[in-house]
Amino acid sequence: MSHLLNLLAAIALLVWGTYMVRTDILRVFGANLRSILASSVRNRIRATISGIGVTALLQSSTATALIVSAVIVYTAWQVFKEASVTLSDAARIRASEICEVALGVGGVLGCHSVRTRGSEAEVYVDMHIQVDAARTVADGHRIAELTERTVAEHFDRVADVIVHLEPFDEYQAGKTNEEQRSGLV
Ligand SMILES: [Zn+2]
Numbered sequence: 001m002s003h004l005l006n007l008l009a010a011i012a013l014l015v016w017g018t019y020m021v022r023t024d025i026l027r028v029f030g031a032n033l034r035s036i037l038a039s040s041v042r043n044r045i046r047a048t049i050s051g052i053g054v055t056a057l058l059q060s061s062t063a064t065a066l067i068v069s070a071v072i073v074y075t076a077w078q079v080f081k082e083a084s085v086t087l088s089d090a091a092r093i094r095a096s097e098i099c100e101v102a103l104g105v106g107g108v109l110g111c112h113s114v115r116t117r118g119s120e121a122e123v124y125v126d127m128h129i130q131v132d133a134a135r136t137v138a139d140g141h142r143i144a145e146l147t148e149r150t151v152a153e154h155f156d157r158v159a160d161v162i163v164h165l166e167p168f169d170e171y172q173a174g175k176t177n178e179e180q181r182s183g184l185v
Helices: 002-040 044-087 095-103 137-154 170-181
Strands: 110-119 122-131 158-167
Touching: 002 044, 095 110, 095 122, 095 137, 110 158, 110 170, 122 137, 122 170, 137 158
Parallel strands: 122 158
Antiparallel strands: 110 122
């Protein structure tokens, strides 16, 4: 359905672009064309030549209009594609890649619920990591901060990382396994 809408929008833009460029070309060169025509239709041979000339000019203006329109449509499509990824909140970086980096930090035993959003050049990450439940709050916090820094430094595009710290228990391990089974992590 969305593909059909995109196609219809592209066609509408193409038709509109063609119309705009054609109108402008005729507006700019129209007066000249008319005066050339007026002076050249006096005899049959000149009329034939000017007929061919005018046809060629109008044909080429249509071709120009089509090329310009195509460029406009292509650019609009690129902008639309980028905007739709941003607006639809699609993942910017694969969760598995981020978890791989996080699990490389000493003390991190599990990783899940990774979300990445933002623009192509500025990605925001939030994620859950699990550490040994017997660790102190201060120790867990140190690991969480280190994980935030490590992930942010590993990916150039990442502007900020928020880590939610959890104890590595059966429930959290189950959540990680569930995500791995469904191919999320
Ligand atoms: Zn969690």
